[in-house]
Amino acid sequence: xxxLVESGGNLVQPGGSLRLSCAASGFIFNNYWMTWVRQAPxxxxxxxxxxxxxGSEKYYVDSVKxxxxxSRDNVKNSLNLQMISLRADDTAIYYxxxxxxxxxxxxxxxxxxxxxxx
Amino acid sequence: DIVMTQSPLSLxxxxxxxxxxxCRSSQSLQESNGYNYLDWYLQxxxxxxxxxxxxxxxxxSGVPDRFSGSGSGTDFTLKISRVEAEDVGVYYCMQTLQxxxxxxxxxxxxxxx
Numbered sequence: 001x002x003x004l005v006e007s008g009g010n011l012v013q014p015g016g017s018l019r020l021s022c023a024a025s026g027f028i029f030n031n032y033w034m035t036w037v038r039q040a041p042x043x044x045x046x047x048x049x050x051x052x053x054x055g056s057e058k059y060y061v062d063s064v065k066x067x068x069x070x071s072r073d074n075v076k077n078s079l080n081l082q083m084i085s086l087r088a089d090d091t092a093i094y095y096x097x098x099x100x101x102x103x104x105x106x107x108x109x110x111x112x113x114x115x116x117x118x
Numbered sequence: 119d120i121v122m123t124q125s126p127l128s129l130x131x132x133x134x135x136x137x138x139x140x141c142r143s144s145q146s147l148q149e150s151n152g153y154n155y156l157d158w159y160l161q162x163x164x165x166x167x168x169x170x171x172x173x174x175x176x177x178x179s180g181v182p183d184r185f186s187g188s189g190s191g192t193d194f195t196l197k198i199s200r201v202e203a204e205d206v207g208v209y210y211c212m213q214t215l216q217x218x219x220x221x222x223x224x225x226x227x228x229x230x231x
Contacts, residue, residue: 033218037167044225045159045167045210050218059218095166103214104157104172111166 002026002107004096009112016086020112022079022096027107030054030074033099036081038092039111046092049081050099064090086116120144120213124223132231137198139226141211146191147174155215158187158196161225162207170209171196198228206230 008020020036036048049070050059058070069082079096093111100106121144131137147155154174161167169178171187174194184199198205211223 035218035220044208045161045212045222047212047220047222050220052218057218061219099218102153102173103155103217103220104169104178105159105167105212105220106169106172106178108166108168 002098004098004107004109006094006096006109006112009094009114011115011117012086013118014087014116016116017082017084018086018114020081020083020094020096020114022109024077024079024096024098027098029072029077033103034070034072034079035097035099035105036070036079037095037097037105037108038090038114039095040089040092043092048094051079083114086114088116090114091116119219120147120216120221122211122213122221122223124209124211124226127224127226129226129228130231131198131201131228133203134200137201137205137228139196139209139211139228141189141194141196141223143192143194143213145215147194147213147215148191149215154190154194155213155217156187156189156194157212157214158185159210159212160205160207161210162204165207167210172214201228201230203230 096109098107158171159167175187208225
């Protein structure tokens with residue numbers, strides 16, 4: 001059974017940094033693109049970043065480019081999101097997810113909450 | 119970037135009645151292979167989103183057959199033939215044509231009357 005478990009969410013001050021992690025199990029991790037999707041309080045879903053199976057390609061939504069870095073460790077079966085220069089509008093639940101064939105997001109974690117506030 | 123627009127944003131439905139949600143994209147989501155790169159997701163209250171439909175009309179594993187997806191190009195529809203209480207939540211469409219860059223619609227909140 002596929003499991004995705006996020007961790008690392010916290011309260012952080014504006015301008016601060018945070019590193020989110022996602023532990024994956026139940027599937028061959030290095031066969032899949034992986035994704036971060038976020039959801040601000042009371043708002044809809046927003047795709048944040050994707051990373052290719054071998055980590056050679058990374059893509060970001062414009063609002064986080066230059067501030068967020070997605071990475072993966074195919075030995076530890078983990079996905080990461082390094083976030084710097086955090087802003088209030090980065091406040092959200094961050095979901096780790098698997099991107100299956102044709103790009104569909106077929107498995108989601110339970111999410112980790114990031115709050116950016118002074 | 120492709121913009122996804124859903125309607126309605128709120129949908130009250132009587133149990134047992136059908137429901138329909140529209141999703142329009144700012145450009146065609148159909149590739150030369152004939153596939154439409156459009157997914158539907160449901161986020162039930164307090165839960166993570168779950169995949170319902172991919173490539174416009176293919177039900178994901180375990181999704182009840184009362185859910186169906188249709189449409190092509192820029193206009194898509196998610197239909198629920200007979201709404202059940204467990205179907206409440208927010209429904210999102212998402213384009214994967216520009217994969218690995220995705221875009222979601224605003225969401226449609228389905229509630230029981």
